[in-house]
Amino acid sequence: MFFKIFLYFALIIYCSAYKCQVTDPVWSKTYTVQGTILIPYAELVEPFCAWYDGVSKASRIDYYGGMVKTYQLAKENDYGVSIKIAPITTEEQLNSITCLQVNGTGENPITPQNVLPDLRGFTCVGEEIIDGIKTEKLQFKQEFGNKINKYTMWLRYKKNSDGGFTPIPVRYEMKGFNSLLGSHYDHYYLNYDYFDNSDIASEVFEVANNMTCVGFPGPGDKHIYTFNPMREFMLPHYEGHVDFEFDKFKSKHNRQYETKLEHEKRKEIFRQNLRFIHSKNRAQLGYSLGVNHLADHTELELKALRGKQYTSGYNGGNPFPYSELDIKKALVTILPDQLDWRLFGAVTPVKDQSICGSCWSFGTVGAIEGAYFLKNGGNLVRLSQQALIDCSWGYGNNGCDGGEDFRAYQWMLKHGGIPTEEEYGPYLGQDGYCHANNVSLVAKITGFVNVTTNNQDALRLAIAKHGPISVAIDASHKTFSFYSNGLYYEPKCKNGPDELDHAVLAVGYGVMNGQLYWLVKNSWSTYWGNDGYILMSAKNNNCGVMTDPTYVTM
Template identity: 50%
Template structure:
């Protein structure tokens, strides 16, 4: 790393003192308040923050997303006091909604807690002279780290007139993989060095703080969870990232072909890790966590979403709403068909766009249970291999109604154990020699975009095959809570993933659909997601169907 010459440091210190600035020996202001926005373009994150730093008092406070998550760093006061990190966030569980909770992580002799700055230390940069940033006359500083094939360039812009921070950016380039492995920027505003009300640093005094639960964040170090700014300003997250990545690989038994692929996967893991951590600070109605997809690109994940869509009538029967509501009996406030035995265990479609087959088997298994009172397991592979003649394309996508039509013409769908194991790839069809587990007489289109109709269908008929817009990173890393994605589409053309609605209910005042996915029990909440039952978010009620079994 190139260092700014010592003489320049002295000159800068003199200039700062003449301007009335108070700098600590490190070259950083000893007291300041500043707001800003962290931009993570590869993770599609824009995260606002506000910070208060007072080196003399030994405190720093950084709030994210308008105070949805608050972090506090307290420097140790003696040889036996190594300081502490605090994080205050709203927590929602089965019992409480948005309960402010204080988590604490104490420092140690090996890792004491210090004040966390939100602007970089100018002493670690080389002065490159006058420049401009978006029309602002600035002084530009730069620092370059070269480690093997990786070159990290840090650039810092300071307002030439006010000496206030303007912009900070990092670009990391890996010559081995021939691309940027990292990029982030911070834009600053509202900087001042006025005295800070000391009470701002003592908002945890009246709170009972507890250790952070490790199980939900197995691939993120406690330091990053409690002090995310350190990853951007202090530049010491690489070793921890590598350690987390190795742990991730061991858990999922991932092995890569060579160093080139390893670095590519590490790059993807880094950005997904930051995305999940940043979103979890935003005070959403749900939480995310890294899962088996953490090293996968958006292009690779698109393979999992294999639902196609066809415009026009699909041959289904109209929804008999009058028949189903003629008794005037009130629908149950909540229902979970898993408890009653109508839902088979969560499966894993693997790297195959066969989600439509799992929605199909699930709705038939549920309807069979509702009519006959017994549980059966049906073959997705039967549909992958054999329903091409009805417009489905195996691992390259399909639709539930086309699978229904195949099953109706060919005498039913095979039992899973008779047809053979699911292969997560296209294979030879042997439907005719397999034992059939269920026959269907027809299928019904639930009234499009009607959440009330879907509620009736689930309550009266059992699990329902539904299609959703799952093309969002927030869905890929969903872990718990009620999932609501404002960017979700609900039109037929937006729906790219087939799943199974197996119930509905309300959690802490938030209505939800209970949805079974086909991405294994390592995804979501043991393979399930609670999807918001509001404004037809993500299109759950747009293209729902159920079957009539023989």
């Protein structure tokens, strides 16, 4: 104990006695930097390369190895211009390199963007070894409202020929504490791997001669996340763009938080999700993410939407009745290159399962509705998810706390069908009283079939001959939560039977850019995805679409 006390006071004495090498360090007016932004709360690691020229009042920041380039040119036009060059994919063009431009205004002029914080107000607090480099440590604390932000800069110095010193950045960190929340609300840091304060060639800030920039609507301060994402990480502190986006979100989705505490909590969740969405879009993954109704949800709340359970062993289904030879013949004779059962009227509108882990009931009912459509001459009948939520507990399902499709099939086999939504009543988004005995049942099934696992052609044949198919997937990644459009492929996705946590409906398939995809209907409302749908890559059985597909027989 004595030793710890001695060490504590010795540290205080050392820090107070430490003399900074430079009293008020000032960054070079011109520099080139390479580094990485790390945001733990948003689970992001994003590389960048930046050029800053304070003399010519120009800056450029590239993200993900130049996948997206941003320019801040203060001397262009009357109030400067902000430019973004990025690959854009439309129905007609794939990854077309496009130049987008926002013009500054008198109220919001464009200025060059630093990637090094303004060090005015920072105090030198000692030395520290960072990644094997001896650095000086500077800190600055800023308070506003309920928030206390602590900024730390680690730097070293290079001696100049005139005897002066040039500061070289090593690491910059921000930790934000919200006294209302009683916890840290933000944390990010930038690691600087390369620094050079030599003059920068003017060509660095020039857009290619053969490229015409297209105007982007709205003032520049409303496009921080897309045109200048670095701004929010640098001092002086700025978060007007967060307020703007959060107000838009609350208005669109009718969010009214009961307390100031809840409002602050949801805003900070939204902030991190917004960063995640735009960072992943800059990475050009082949699909886009978007701000949807889930953007203020915690990880736990998102997990609650994924209610697919797992039971090992045989589920009681029949084997896929087509041999490998049958499948090969079908590929040549009857299987279309692409198929969308929505076009034939076999799919009911997308619903919102709400705050209920009932995804399993939607995948199940979708498969039954499709089979019933084929059975009764193309007449689509809306069947009741709520009946399965309320009534199939005896077969191992747990209502809003999760379930499995085969257990719902077993309940139907015993009871002789399922109620229509019109007779049973609307979906409630919660567990309810079972009253299936008081209504008539339709869509009687004779059994269910397990499609051959991890077989693209088998699943295509099943969809083509038997309609929409109930499938389980790994939906645990935030890229899935905020998917908007494009061909979804998530390298981190799992596909083992015990690694799938969400049940959905495969309503078709097709080919995009040479890649086979599954057209999948989700149950998170039309605000999610592309009007409630997603194109999921079939490559490597990504996310497990081909692991446990089932359909019913009638």
